[in-house]
Amino acid sequence: MADSTPFTADFRSDTVTKPTREMREAMLTASVGDDVLDGDPTVGLLERTAAEWLGKAGALYVPSGTMANQIAMGSWGRHGDEVILERGAHILAYEAGALGRLHGLQSVTLEGNNGVLDPELVRAAIRPDFIHCPNTAAICVEQTHMGSGGRVLPLDNLTAMGAMARECGIALHMDGARLAHAVVRSGHSAADFAACADSVSLCLSKGLGAPVGSIIAGDEAFLERARVVRKQLGGWMRQAGLLAAAGLLALEHGVERLAEDHELARELAGALDGKFGLSCPPEGVETNLVLVELQDTPIDGPELCTRLAEHGIGVLPLKPRQLRFVVHRDVSGKHVQAAVAALEAILTSRLS
Numbered sequence: 607m608a609d610s611t612p613f614t615a616d617f618r619s620d621t622v623t624k625p626t627r628e629m630r631e632a633m634l635t636a637s638v639g640d641d642v643l644d645g646d647p648t649v650g651l652l653e654r655t656a657a658e659w660l661g662k663a664g665a666l667y668v669p670s671g672t673m674a675n676q677i678a679m680g681s682w683g684r685h686g687d688e689v690i691l692e693r694g695a696h697i698l699a700y701e702a703g704a705l706g707r708l709h710g711l712q713s714v715t716l717e718g719n720n721g722v723l724d725p726e727l728v729r730a731a732i733r734p735d736f737i738h739c740p741n742t743a744a745i746c747v748e749q750t751h752m753g754s755g756g757r758v759l760p761l762d763n764l765t766a767m768g769a770m771a772r773e774c775g776i777a778l779h780m781d782g783a784r785l786a787h788a789v790v791r792s793g794h795s796a797a798d799f800a801a802c803a804d805s806v807s808l809c810l811s812k813g814l815g816a817p818v819g820s821i822i823a824g825d826e827a828f829l830e831r832a833r834v835v836r837k838q839l840g841g842w843m844r845q846a847g848l849l850a851a852a853g854l855l856a857l858e859h860g861v862e863r864l865a866e867d868h869e870l871a872r873e874l875a876g877a878l879d880g881k882f883g884l885s886c887p888p889e890g891v892e893t894n895l896v897l898v899e900l901q902d903t904p905i906d907g908p909e910l911c912t913r914l915a916e917h918g919i920g921v922l923p924l925k926p927r928q929l930r931f932v933v934h935r936d937v938s939g940k941h942v943q944a945a946v947a948a949l950e951a952i953l954t955s956r957l958s
């Protein structure tokens with residue numbers, strides 16, 4: 607049976623990638639077991655491989671990036687505690703209010719510069735040990751930073767943040783959904799970045815191309831709590847080795863390839879910047895996300911996305927006057943050209 611896709615060129619997200627033939631074959635032959643009762647050998651192998659890549663003592667394989675982040679939040683915080691996040695953080699803006707709903711946590715948000723927070727501003731936001739104040743449970747950083755278009759948080763900033771957090775005795779969680787992109791772009795290892803944090807999540811099902819699954823990693827004391835929260839959230843899967851087999855291939859073979867996505871993303875930005883009333887300076891494109899500002903277009907983001915869909919191009923509006931294109935394994939230069947041609951057709955015919 608053929609895979610289904612509503613678009614000829616789908617730039618809505620890097621989650622749309624289809625598993626490769628190698629992944630499907632690995633899934634067919636994976637050794638499996640009941641991961642809750644006895645352990646699943648392939649899940650175990652994936653967890654050990656991911657932990658090693660991240661330089662952490664251990665890791666858990668979980669269904670999604672949202673669950674990985676929320677397991678961390680539920681492990682670090684108790685009802686009434688506070689978490690410090692950058693204003694556009696995925697954990698805050700795109701996880702459906704789970705912080706409050708699931709864990710009774712409240713948030714303090716700070717304005718970042720392309721997702722980068724000043725450690726001294728974060729230090730100032732940590733609550734004093736005082737009967738009237740909530741307890742600050744954790745600080746969150748996001749690598750790469752989705753809301754700023756996949757910018758890479760510099761290693762020296764994260765190192766300073768980690769040192770400050772340790773000094774203050776506050777846990778640092780890294781939402782590393784696209785950490786692999788930061789690795790490829792910066793040349794630093796995943797372990798270098800992850801060393802700054804006490805817990806780190808990683809999505810296998812975005813640019814790395816696995817069909818399902820994410821990782822949450824940390825030291826043994828963290829994992830002990832994390833296993834309980836995973837159980838409470840219903841995220842402990844049974845013969846999940848079927849999926850983990852694809853996740854292993856994603857981690858082993860998906861990382862280096864991301865450089866191609868970064869190059870194509872820049873190419874897309876270069877082709878659109880300053881054209882048809884659009885703005886997206888290519889020098890601001892560091893990884894695989896391209897945020898296109900609708901500076902001088904007669905229609906706004908949602909309508910433009912509807913029109914693009916009529917041309918077979920899938921794109922999402924991140925804000926009313928901003929589109930987000932995500933470049934991934936299943937789009938090519940040909941698709942970029944088709945997107946540029948569709949935008950030209952829609953926007954120039956409207957202007958004339």
Ligand SMILES: Cc1ncc(COP(=O)(O)O)c(C=O)c1O
Binds near residue numbers: 670675752783784
């Ligand atoms: C930065 C970031 N964190 C977490 C997630 C959540 O991942 P999932 O969709 O697997 O829940 C996403 C998804 O797009 C993301 O962009």
